[in-house]
Amino acid sequence: MNTKPIDALLKQFTTMERGPVGCALSVTKAGKTIYTGYSGYADAQAQRPIGEETLYRMYSCSKVVTAVAMMILLERGLYQLDDPIAQYLPEFADARYAICTGNNMETLLPVRALTIKHFLTMTSGLTYGGELSATHARIGRALSGIDEKGGCTTREFSRIVAKLPLKFEPGTSWNYGINLDVLGAFIEEVSGSSFYQFLREEIFSPLGMEDTGFFLDGQGQKRLATMYYYDEDGCLKINDSEDFKYEAAYRFECGGGGLVSSLHDMTRFTKMLALGGRLDGQRILGRKTIELMRQNHLEPQALEAFRQTHQYGWPFMAGYGYGLGVKTLMDLAGSNCAGSLGEFSWAGAAGTLLLVDPSEQLSIVYMHQLMPNNREGYCHPRLRNVIYGALD
Known part of the structure; x- marks a missing residue:
């Protein structure tokens, strides 16, 4: 070479x-x-x-x-890709996504499904912080809040972001975001380890x-x-x-x-x-x-x-x-x-x-x-x- x-x-x-x-x-x-x-x-x-x-x-x-x-x-049979993530992280049981209804109004709709695969493929509707959408802005404020209080545990992180509306119906689009951050909490829940x-x-x-x-x-x-x-x-x-x-x-x-x-x-x-x-x-x-x-x-x-x-x-x-x-x-x-x-x-x-x-x-x-x-x-x-x- x-x-x-x-x-x-x-x-x-x-x-x-x-x-x-x-x-x-x-x-x-x-x-x-x-x-x-x-x-x-x-x-x-x-x-x-x-x-x-x-x-x-x-x-x-x-x-x-x-x-x-x-x-x-996955190899150990501890979950399937199409499992609802709320089966393991119940804070996501009431997940909603946001749609703009005009005149700067917003409606929150329940998701049809939010699976583990949505998180692995960046199709969950979670984003990073920013000003591109209401979801970006909310997540940005949440991340800043975590920094301001000096951090949080991995499990606490999941509970904080689960309260935020998603950018779109899961699976219908792709947006780079904090999905793998949440999966750290999933790994803790499934494995029983930090x-x-x-x-x-x-x-x-x-x-x-x-x-x-x-x-x-x-x-x-x-x-x-x-x-x-x-x-x-x-x-x-x-x-x-x-x-x-x-x-x-x-x-x-x-x-x-x-x-x-x-x-x-x-x-x-x-x-x-x-x-x-x-x-x-x-x-x-x-x-x-x-x-x-x-x-x-x-x-x-x-x-x-x-x-x-x-x-x-x-x-x-x-x-x-x-x-x-x-x-x-x-x-x-x-x-x-x-x-x-x-x-x-x-x-x-x-x-x-x-x-x-x-x-x-x-x-x-x-x-x-x-x-x-x-x-x-x-x-x-x-x-x-x-x-x-x-x-x-």
Whole structure:
């Protein structure tokens, strides 16, 4: 494998205008690590190089881990995808969705069904915060309220958001939101363990992922890469606005965006998925379960809503559908990148990427810490092209 183009690309990322100050990449194929590389700094001010000891905020890459945890429970027969979620989280028994009836009036209607699959596929009607709809605004206020009171438990989080109206009738559309965050509470309810305890016992410990968790001790804080952003004048600034969430006092084990990890740990995790659910004699998941996970599960109307994200803000998602907690490549030509049909992945808000290609037994883990304007639309497609192009 010719690694020079990959080395050059990482250097380009850390030297380009408004790019990350540091980045890290690992690539595995057929169970072997064929590339590990670093460029730049974990902390530019301290001149601390990025390296194998560096920890990263995974943000929404956490969703892939939560989805795998859900698949473990599915394999054990502890639920079915089409089960009502209220069967396990009764706070959702009276779920409603909002419709606009004109003249700034709103009506709340009961949902016909709200299933576990709706949460895994982002078709529940839950959103993130924002001003795009009344649901976005309500969820934004709820999330701010949790932060203002210093956090909450994973189970409390589910009870708080269950009171909020959904954006649409579940299953009829797609909207990126806090679905996997709620499923952390589901995992607690079904497994009888705390969310982190389940992840540790079923995934992290068997795979030797010692650096992965929701909260940081003093040593972990020293290893954490500094997160940056660029102000309007293009000056590099530190963004530590959410670092309080990695203190144990915050309590919320956020399955949708709360994990901290290392390049080593996420390489172990994605390598396991690329090899069909096994690594070094440890079976985490069955290969047929991974196959189910990486199928497109969106019905035509929801798939069209997902594809709208390609046109309005996420052009690098073109060619993909959405499976169970991951995007999955359906149209290679439409993606405008090298790859394989059925490759699945997701990214994090600060620029991280987890990608798994079972057909090539390939995994890619990329890390940088830049938010907002994380440059994923620039970096991630180029990584795909250069890495796939380097394969023999």
